[in-house]
Amino acid sequence: MTYTIKEIAASLGAEAFGDVDLSVGGVAEPAMAGPQDLALAMKPDFAKGLPQGQAQAAMLWQGADWQQLGLKAAIIAPRPRFAMAGLSAMMDPGQGYAAGIHPSAVIDPAAKLGADVSVGPLSVISAGAVIGDGSVIGPQCFIGTDTVLGQGCFLREGVKIGARVRIGDSFIAQPGATVGGDGFSFVTPEESNIEKVRDSLGDAGEAKAQSYARIHSVGSVSIGDDVELGANACIDRGTVRDTRIGNGVKFDNLAQIGHNVEIGNDCLICAQVGIAGSTRIGHNVVLGGQTGVSDNLFIGDHVITGGATKVLANVPAGRVMLGYPAMKMETHIEVYKGLRRLPRLFRDVAKLQKAVSNPGGND
Amino acid sequence: MTYTIKEIAASLGAEAFGDVDLSVGGVAEPAMAGPQDLALAMKPDFAKGLPQGQAQAAMLWQGADWQQLGLKAAIIAPRPRFAMAGLSAMMDPGQGYAAGIHPSAVIDPAAKLGADVSVGPLSVISAGAVIGDGSVIGPQCFIGTDTVLGQGCFLREGVKIGARVRIGDSFIAQPGATVGGDGFSFVTPEESNIEKVRDSLGDAGEAKAQSYARIHSVGSVSIGDDVELGANACIDRGTVRDTRIGNGVKFDNLAQIGHNVEIGNDCLICAQVGIAGSTRIGHNVVLGGQTGVSDNLFIGDHVITGGATKVLANVPAGRVMLGYPAMKMETHIEVYKGLRRLPRLFRDVAKLQKAVSNPGGND
Amino acid sequence: MTYTIKEIAASLGAEAFGDVDLSVGGVAEPAMAGPQDLALAMKPDFAKGLPQGQAQAAMLWQGADWQQLGLKAAIIAPRPRFAMAGLSAMMDPGQGYAAGIHPSAVIDPAAKLGADVSVGPLSVISAGAVIGDGSVIGPQCFIGTDTVLGQGCFLREGVKIGARVRIGDSFIAQPGATVGGDGFSFVTPEESNIEKVRDSLGDAGEAKAQSYARIHSVGSVSIGDDVELGANACIDRGTVRDTRIGNGVKFDNLAQIGHNVEIGNDCLICAQVGIAGSTRIGHNVVLGGQTGVSDNLFIGDHVITGGATKVLANVPAGRVMLGYPAMKMETHIEVYKGLRRLPRLFRDVAKLQKAVSNPGGND
DSSP: EEEEHHHHHHHTTTTEOOOOEEEEEEOGGGGGGOOTTEEEOOOOHHHHHHHHSSSSEEEETTOOOOOTTTSSEEESSSSSSHHHHHHHHOOOOOOOOOOSTTTTEEEEOTTTTTTEEEEEEEEEETTEEEOOOOHHHHHHHTEEETTTOTOOOOETTTTTEEEEEEETTTOEEOOOOOEEEOOOOOEEEEEOOOHHHHSSSSSSSSSOOOOEEEEEOOOEEEEOOOOOOOOEEEOOSSSSOEEEEEEEEEETTEEEOOTTOEOOOSOOOOTEEEOOOOOOEEOEEEOOOOOOOOTTTEETTTEEEEEOOOEEEEOOTOEETTTTTEEEEEHHHHHHHHHHHHHHHHHHHHHHHHHHSSSSSSO | OOEEHHHHHHHTOOOOOOTTTTTEEEEGGGGOOOOOEEEEOOOOHTTTTTSSSSOSOOOOOOOOTTTTTTTEEEEEEESHHHHHHHHHHHOOOOOOSSSSBBBTOOOOOOOOETTEEEEEOOOOEEEEEEEEOOOOOTTOOOEEEHHHEEOOEETTTEEEEOOOOOEEEEEEOOOOEEEEEOOEEOOOSSSHHHHHHHHSSSOOOSSOOOOOEEOOOOOOOOEOOOOOTTTTTEEESSSSOOEEOOOOOEEEEEEEOOOOOTOOSSSSSSOOOOOOOOOOEEOOOEOTTOEEEEEEEEEEEEEEEEETOOSOOOTTTOOOTTTTEEEEEEHHHHEEEETTTTHHHHOOOOOOOOHHSSOOOOO | EEHHHHHHHHHHHHEEEETTTTTEEEEEEEEHHHHHHHEESSSSHHTTTTGGGGOOOEEEEETTTTTTOOEEEEESSSHHHHHHHHHHHHHHOOOOSSSSBTTTTTEEEEHHHHHHHHETOOOETTTOOEEOOOOEEEOOOOOOOEEEEEEOOOEEEEEEEEOTOOOTTTTTEOTTOOEEEOOOOOOOOOOOOHHHHHHHHHOOOOOOOOOEEEEEEOOOEEOOHHHHHHHHTEEEESSOOOOEOTTTTOOTTTTTEEOOEEEEESSSSOTTOEOTTEEOOOOOOEETTTTOOTTTTTEEETOOEEETTOOOSBBBOOOOOETTTTEEEEHHHHHHHHHHHHHHHHHHHHHHHHHSSSTTTOO
């Protein structure tokens, strides 16, 4: 698939310069670009590689002089990073899954597939499942009993979705992602040590050996439109009602969403984040990679956590948090500066003690 | 499936009130309950939703006045959280897997399946595998060579169990869980930097580029009865002997158990916990979400770690730990209070220095 | 398969003693060894178990007196830990996968399989894929369109490799590992709060609700020779160019490698490590379990991080790091000593303040 510079610029709402009828078939870093590639040099620094490559056209930063860079054509977008979304979608060669229903797929006669649905080899679609128009179920996927997927969904290889899950339109799931595992909910016949520690903050009292009884997850999972789920990520079903994910939420690989969790719209949940049971997350929240959020908390709208932040208490809307336990980012920066100067502080205080106990200094 | 209030109460060892012949077919939060649902209002706070819903019966807290709440019937259990175990088991609609052996499953003739075993579509059962009576092998699962599963096990979609693993009765595994991957064990021809650092605690000396040779995992994995393994969780095989998991241990999603690890009975290993190679965990231990435990350590019975605790040294029995590196919870709380007041402490010490060096204060 | 003591010693470059024609068929810990096992007692401490077991031969430490230990034969290697690599490879009973192409595998006619390639049951090999000689594709694996695997690779059950991935020789992947999921790259139409916070280090300004547009991963993944990937680990494809992994890199279970990451040769990436997008890792780096590395950083050669280190800034070559945020290990140890003495420091400073404000002490 090739596009002219004119076509690309029009599609991105960007400006085209030079020989706008030139065709390109891919994108590349400047130094690695072939003559058919659109080089990506959205910062002056990146343009240095252009002479090493063979690009005739490039996407450039605002104010770039494309002619001086030796190019035949150029595209300049008002917000280049945003233009990458449209450009990369046009240039994505995709996974090459064949269209149609593969004969090796196991599809229950009581499943309902919409128009133009594809099902890859060795996938399983269970009774009562409903797959919306134009959705692509990749190879070796599993769709559980009575589960509903919207239109235009795209499941990569080995995605597993349990029973009675409801998912909106345009859902994307990366390889090995799972939705609808049972929640992790166990209870001891008598009050357990964890319950005691939660009350006393530190003292478990006499320990008693008890086995755990399982609380089944009778709820399921509800997911809005335009949600993406990363590779080997997990979303658990709810205990009584559904675990609920809003619209436009993006989860990276190996994220873990516990039972009963509620997440608002347009959140970014980065890789290896864990959100424990019954926690509620607002809208437009960003949880950096390896963030952990304890159970039964509330995280307000527009909260951002830095990488590996461990949230052990509620966070009001708009806060930027970092650290373990999580603090406001500016507090964290100040505290950790102090931490590094701590050995010196001990020495200073020791000196002061000496000076004060022996004011004359003649020891 | 419906049950009368009387039947439910009897099964839970709870008391039934009112029209105990009333039937219910599900459980629901009070505000969302339909007329066929048993509303769950085990705390007075939860009862506020009853008027918004249509429940005629509810499970209530000790001392609740069910008539005043406008109900026709009620169940009151001595420990409502524990009653949820029995109640949720009764009400669980399950995954809807079909009984019997699906024709698309690939079962080696030298595998032995007990009575009433189900095998889902596109599952593989290898030569020498033994599956106990009444076990359900879900869709797209894998059971390795000579692996033994006990009775009444339940494997969700895509569970993978390698060769020569031994698992007891009533094992449950969530989607994508794996048992019996090879341990992560590599060695350099000469002493490596890691070995040097472990000895010197900080100085790697001259660095030398070396490649790693692989130590194969000749051992396997032994798992007791009543164990549950979360979605996409991993238990590695042992190097020489088996990695060993006791009875009643519950692992949440994405937990990682290294080679040679030994875990006692009735432990809770929460989501994204990692236990490194050869570490031993006692009985009735609870490791909070994202806890990490270094290799070759010993964690005593009844230890509890808070979320994201990073255990870098042995922990004696009964301790409640938090932080990175792990400290006793009360120490951690005191230390982190201090940490937040650290910037003020620096200011106080600066003032003291000034006062001591200039006692008159007339600068 | 059995070997004589002489054969084993020759293969390991070790010395054999006693009845070197004695045959053994496995390895075992001393106390659990049967008469056909080679007991592993590479430290004097381990030899204490020999009398409980039935071993006639053992692998011992330098200087051990095998006759006094009651053995008939012994092997002594100059670096016993390294000898374990060769010994465990000889003794590994393997996974028992059948050779050849299983009839249930779905292999596109446009895939090219080398000599002696095995493909397990219910695996999928896509059009244009090339599998090198002697490689073993285990059960239920997926190989994407135009993906190339070298010679002598070994994929365990359920490994998933997406389109256009290039992998060298002798690649090993544990159950459920995935290569070639899409990168996590999203952009808002206008500058987002995260971008603002990165500039201001703390102040997001007015929050605005925006949805995310997806940046597709047009690149793929390139992996060198002798790489191993742990169970349920994930390597994402690059945005424009490939994510790149050098030779001899070993990843443990649940590791997460973001888009555009570059990793040099002979690195150890332990379990649950996360490396965020576009970060570059040098050669011979060791990242301890649960280490996190932020995006767009550079980690020099021979760097070692302790367990759960969170790297938020570049690390020069040769450093040993620990903590969150990562510090040099000796600084971290000193700082955390101070942290534990912090409550006492507050008390000391309070006393000083009192002494200085009231020098006579007569309050």
